[in-house]
Amino acid sequence: MDHNATTPVHPDVLEAMLPYFTKYFGNASSVHSFGREARNGMEEARERLANFIGANPSEIIFTSGGTESDNFAIEGAAYENIKKGKHIITTLIEHHAVLNTCKHLETHGFEVSYLTVDKYGVIDLDELNDLIRDETILITIMHANNEVGTIQPLKEIGQIAKERGIIFHSDAVQSLGKIPINVDELGVDMMSFSAHKIYGPKGIGALYIRKGTKVEPLIRGGHHERNRRGGTENVPGIVGFGKAIEIASADMEQESKRLWNLTEKLKNGLLEKLDYIYVNSHPTQRLPNTLNISFDYVEGESILLNLDMKGIAASTGSACTSGSLEPSHVLLALGICAATAQGAIRFSLGRSNTDEDIDYVLDELPTIVNRLRSMSPLYADRVKQDKSVISNQ
Numbered sequence: 325m326d327h328n329a330t331t332p333v334h335p336d337v338l339e340a341m342l343p344y345f346t347k348y349f350g351n352a353s354s355v356h357s358f359g360r361e362a363r364n365g366m367e368e369a370r371e372r373l374a375n376f377i378g379a380n381p382s383e384i385i386f387t388s389g390g391t392e393s394d395n396f397a398i399e400g401a402a403y404e405n406i407k408k409g410k411h412i413i414t415t416l417i418e419h420h421a422v423l424n425t426c427k428h429l430e431t432h433g434f435e436v437s438y439l440t441v442d443k444y445g446v447i448d449l450d451e452l453n454d455l456i457r458d459e460t461i462l463i464t465i466m467h468a469n470n471e472v473g474t475i476q477p478l479k480e481i482g483q484i485a486k487e488r489g490i491i492f493h494s495d496a497v498q499s500l501g502k503i504p505i506n507v508d509e510l511g512v513d514m515m516s517f518s519a520h521k522i523y524g525p526k527g528i529g530a531l532y533i534r535k536g537t538k539v540e541p542l543i544r545g546g547h548h549e550r551n552r553r554g555g556t557e558n559v560p561g562i563v564g565f566g567k568a569i570e571i572a573s574a575d576m577e578q579e580s581k582r583l584w585n586l587t588e589k590l591k592n593g594l595l596e597k598l599d600y601i602y603v604n605s606h607p608t609q610r611l612p613n614t615l616n617i618s619f620d621y622v623e624g625e626s627i628l629l630n631l632d633m634k635g636i637a638a639s640t641g642s643a644c645t646s647g648s649l650e651p652s653h654v655l656l657a658l659g660i661c662a663a664t665a666q667g668a669i670r671f672s673l674g675r676s677n678t679d680e681d682i683d684y685v686l687d688e689l690p691t692i693v694n695r696l697r698s699m700s701p702l703y704a705d706r707v708k709q710d711k712s713v714i715s716n717q
């Protein structure tokens with residue numbers, strides 16, 4: 325139940341990739357038939373991704389993953405538009421690929437404003453409007469959050485960006501293949517994607533760049549990717565990404581509905597069986613597969629280790645920040661106190677999860693939480709206090 329960290333490569337994806345390591349090994353830039361074969365596989369994948377998001381294939385640039393796409397979009401737009409201004413707007417709950425790129429730009433003379441969010445992680449459109457100035461050159465706001473699953477009102481943000489003539493980028497790594505994406509309807513100028521979150525291989529991603537959007541390259545080299553990203557293309561990875569898109573588009577609506585029902589069952593089951601737990605995910609505007617819950621009076625890390633012993637994989641926050649003992653920056657931005665944030669668990673479901681898996685977690689997790697809580701003096705005090713309040717009423 326940790327599919328937001330990564331997913332297994334789908335067997336059909338692997339099968340589609342294999343010939344591109346052997347038979348069709350050519351360099352996609354070569355003129356001869358070996359090169360053409362590689363190029364054909366690559367262009368087919370580009371078309372698939374473009375069709376899936378309502379873009380033109382010429383607007384898709386393949387990269388090494390979501391992180392590079394975010395770096396490319398933000399740095400590229402910042403430096404290309406530096407004459408207009410040096411102000412960027414983002415949010416407090418972005419992935420570190422966005423946050424750390426913005427932090428880096430701050431050390432190079434750019435100014436970054438960080439939008440706050442409500443208790444579910446949704447930005448405030450009025451605050452966005454207020455932050456925009458003449459020098460604002462870029463708005464970067466993620467489509468769906470990787471830790472809590474909250475979906476932002478991109479369409480409304482896109483309208484504001486367009487009215488004010490500002491480039492609008494969105495990290496859509498978590499939303500791709502889970503909810504519909506149409507770049508024109510959402511009004512985005514750039515969008516970041518990654519293959520390994522949707523049953524494709526690791527190390528391959530894409531950046532959508534709307535025709536006419538001015539961005540400087542991040543990786544300079546040969547004339548690959550219309551001069552926008554140097555380096556011989558990762559053809560097997562790109563072909564695998566294309567296949568992953570095909571698989572996602574075949575049953576997205578059905579699979580999303582299935583995962584929504586499973587996460588709702590998990591949520592309701594836990595709320596029924598345990599006290600002092602809080603749902604950090606939005607009641608409706610969340611990714612269908614993502615559920616984030618805080619368990620007071622227990623450390624998330626302790627829950628994870630105990631779940632792991634039962635063969636259940638979940639996470640405390642994002643895979644990229646686990647290992648650090650600081651509470652998640654996303655949960656803190658939601659206004660959750662540090663102690664409650666430390667007790668948060670993210671369940672992110674995927675294709676392999678079944679109804680039986682949910683039953684199993686609902687059997688095991690309450691036992692684990694109750695056992696850990698039985699060792700907590702704070703928990704014992706709280707229960708005593710609440711009981712006395714009830715008896716005094």
Ligand SMILES: *Cc1c(COP(=O)(O)O)cnc(C)c1O
Nearest residue numbers: 389390391419421470497498518
């Ligand atoms: C995973 C993730 C990324 C990073 O993508 P990589 O392909 O692993 O570099 C960026 N943004 C979000 C929201 C993610 O979930």
